[in-house]
Amino acid sequence: MFVESVVRWGLWSILLQVGLGVSAGGCPPRCVCRPEAREVICSGKYLNSVPEGFSNDARRLDLSRNRIKTVGRRQFSGLVQLQELNLSDNLISMIEVEAFLGLKNLRTLQIKNNRLKILPVGVFSGLSSLRFLDLSQNEILVFLDYTFKEMVNLQTLEAEENDLVFISQRAFFGLQNLQELCLDRSNLTSIPTEALSQLQSLTQLRMLRLIISTMPNNAFRRLQRLQSLVISNWPALDNLASNSLIGLNLTSLVISSCNLSAVPYVALRHLVYLHFLDLSYNPITVIQGNLLGDLLRLQELHLAGASLIKIEPGAFRGLSFFRMLNVTSNQLTTLEESAFHSVGNLQVLRLDGNPLACDCRLLWVVRRRFRLNFDGHQPTCSSPDAVRQREFRGFSEKELPRIFTCRPARIMDRRPQEARVEEGTTVLFSCKADGDPFPSITWISSHKNVISPTGRVRVLPNGTLEVRFAQVQDSGTYQCLAGNAAGNDSLTVGLYVKGVPQNRSIPLFMDVSWTEPSNPQAANSSAQMAKPFPFDVKTLIIATTMGFLSFLSSVAICFVFMFFWSQSKGQIKHTATIDFVPRSSMGGGGDGGEGGRFTMKLI
Structure with missing residues (x-):
């Protein structure tokens, strides 16, 4: 009975499916x-x-x-x-x-x-x-x-x-x-x-x-309604033309996993409606200060998995709606409060995966550790050794003043520096500082301008000021500023350049270090260094030999040419007869004088 019931139920199921299929107009086999x-x-x-x-x-x-x-x-x-x-x-x-x-x-x-x-x-x-x-x-x-x-x-x-x-x-x-x-x-x-x-x-x-590999100007023209642009995994893309994104009204832009070594500030400056920006997984090393201010409505910036070593003060200045920063998995040692327009607006911060130095620069983050959203990834300290691998949420309020501290910047050698040199001399002024964190060095010119690392007057990587081929207009006082999160220190140096008279040659190279004004003889002796002779003896000998050989070669070529030219002319006479009439002894004319003739042999 059981078997018959199962067979009967199966037949009814098949008939039901067929019936439904027929009523719907047919069903292809195997469907x-x-x-x-x-x-x-x-x-x-x-x-x-x-x-x-x-x-x-x-x-x-x-x-x-x-x-x-x-x-x-x-x-x-x-x-x-x-x-x-x-x-x-x-x-x-x-x-x-x-x-x-x-x-x-x-x-x-x-x-x-x-x-x-x-x-x-x-x-x-x-x-x-x-x-x-x-x-x-x-x-x-x-x-x-x-x-x-x-x-x-x-x-x-x-x-x-x-x-x-x-x-x-x-x-x-x-x-x-x-x-x-x-x-x-x-x-x-x-x-x-x-x-x-x-x-x-x-x-x-x-x-x-x-x-x-390139994004040219006007790459997306006529796309005024485009709101979201995603460019990802272009390993050859290392630059955006300045007007490549012009005409767009984007609210979301992703340029990730490419080869950008810097934030494309100029290309981005037109995107005033941008809310979301993702530049993750590019070899970007720094977010510079005061260059993103045109992105007035920017709310989120993602720069994860890059090569960031620094976010400069004022990096997000002018971004009053900025609420999320994701810089996970970079090389940042710190993130200073001065980078933001207002940290009160910040809601989400991803700092994990960075070698963070837990000092006074990160105190503002730790104090907000229970209000900030770290998206489930707590930042941890990499230094100092006493707090290595400790999560921010694990610190008590009592520990903060003792652990998150800094030592103000201090210029190590404060002796007065003054250089009195002649025009054309290269001058070096030293400025070494100490502090925790290690201070940055900035030089201010006599015209109150910040001196850059490039140019004739420049700041070397070790903080030394170099004035190459000093000019009279370079005279004045220069100020070295050493600063970190805990404080600043400064030092003033003097440079006095004497013009060279018109009839005197300007030395080609002359390096002059600073001298103390209490010892003017040392300064004068340094300024009177011997002028290097432009050529050495070896160079003169080589030049003379090359010139003599060139002359002999030219003469030999001329003789060879004359020889072959004379051979091509056939039979040539080797004697010449010349008739002449001598002048009168009184100089009045040639009349009355007897003529003469002589024969000359041609060699």
């Missing part, structure tokens, strides 16, 4: 039809071609994970109610023109992970209602002009992981409502600026894993 949802599921059935016998009122057709190789012309013309078609994960290498003609209500078309190499113009004819198209993971080499011209309502185009080498200028013509475009892992070597300019409704553009 599962769901009339209540108006779905036909033929996924993973090892089909070699598109089957027939679909219900005319089907709204969803899944043909994924089969072995279909070709989609013929008007293959689905009877499915006028179809809204979603999935042809992904097949072996499709050819789609004939007008293959989807008749699918006037289709909204979603997926042809992902097939073997398409080219899309003939007209292959998407009739898809005027399509909203989403996925062409990713194929072998498409080029997008031709007018490939998508009839897809006027398309909003999302996924084209990642193809072999694209070229996108024609009018390839995207007709995509007047496209909002999202993804170009990922292709062989494009330049940004398809002209093609992208057709997409004036585009709001999101993702371009990942490309081999493009």
Whole structure:
């Protein structure tokens, strides 16, 4: 009895499915039809071609994970109610023109992970209602002009992981409502600026894993509605042209995993609506002060996994809406409060993964350790040794004044420095300082300007001021400022340059260190160093020898030339007879004098 019941139940199930299928207009073999949802599921059935016998009122057709190789012309013309078609994960290498003609209500078309190499113009004819198209993971080499011209309502185009080498200028013509475009892992070597300019409704553009090395000016012109731009994994991209992002009104920008060695301040300055900026995984070493102020609405900055060693004071000055900073996994030893416009607005701070020195510069962070959101990653101390590997939340209030301390900057040698030299002399002024943290050295000129590390008057890496080939106008006082988070110290030095008279030559090189004004003889003797002779004896001997050899060579060439020239003239006389008439002894003329003749032998 039990066996008969099971058989009877199975027969009723089969009859019920068949009945439902027939009532819905038919169901192809090996497919599962769901009339209540108006779905036909033929996924993973090892089909070699598109089957027939679909219900005319089907709204969803899944043909994924089969072995279909070709989609013929008007293959689905009877499915006028179809809204979603999935042809992904097949072996499709050819789609004939007008293959989807008749699918006037289709909204979603997926042809992902097939073997398409080219899309003939007209292959998407009739898809005027399509909203989403996925062409990713194929072998498409080029997008031709007018490939998508009839897809006027398309909003999302996924084209990642193809072999694209070229996108024609009018390839995207007709995509007047496209909002999202993804170009990922292709062989494009330049940004398809002209093609992208057709997409004036585009709001999101993702371009990942490309081999493009430059971003030229006006790279994204006419994309005024673009809000989100993602550029990631371009290992050859090391620079952005100053106007590469001009015309954009972005709210989100990602340029990550590239080769930028500095924050592209000039290229970013136009993005006044930017809220989110991600420059992570670039070899950026410093965030400079007072250069991000044009990004008035910036709220988040991500610079994780970079090479940051310093965030300068005033780095985020002017950013009154700034609320999140992510600088995890860098080489920062500290982050000073002076870098921010207002730390009261800061909500999320990622400092983990940095070799943090727990001193007075980080006291402001530790005092806010229970209010700041560290996103589940507590910062830890790397130095001093007494608190190594301790998390910020583990410190008690009583410990803070004892541990998070600093020693003010102090200039070590405070002896007066003064140099009196002649014009053309090179002068060095020393400024060595000590403190914890190690102080920075800044030199101020006599004109109250900060002296840079480059130029004729410059600051050397060890803090020494160098004045090369001193001029009279360089005379004056210079101030050395040594400072750290705990305090500053200063030292003033003097330089007096005497002009050289017009009839005297200016020495080529002369290094003069500072001298104490209490010993004027030492200063004068240093200033009167011997002028180096411009050439040594060895150089003169070589030059003379080379000149003599050149002269002998020229003479020899002349004699050889004359010899061959005379040989080419045939028989030549070797004697010459000359007639002459001597002048009168009175100098009145030649009359009355007897003429003469003599013969001369030519050698």
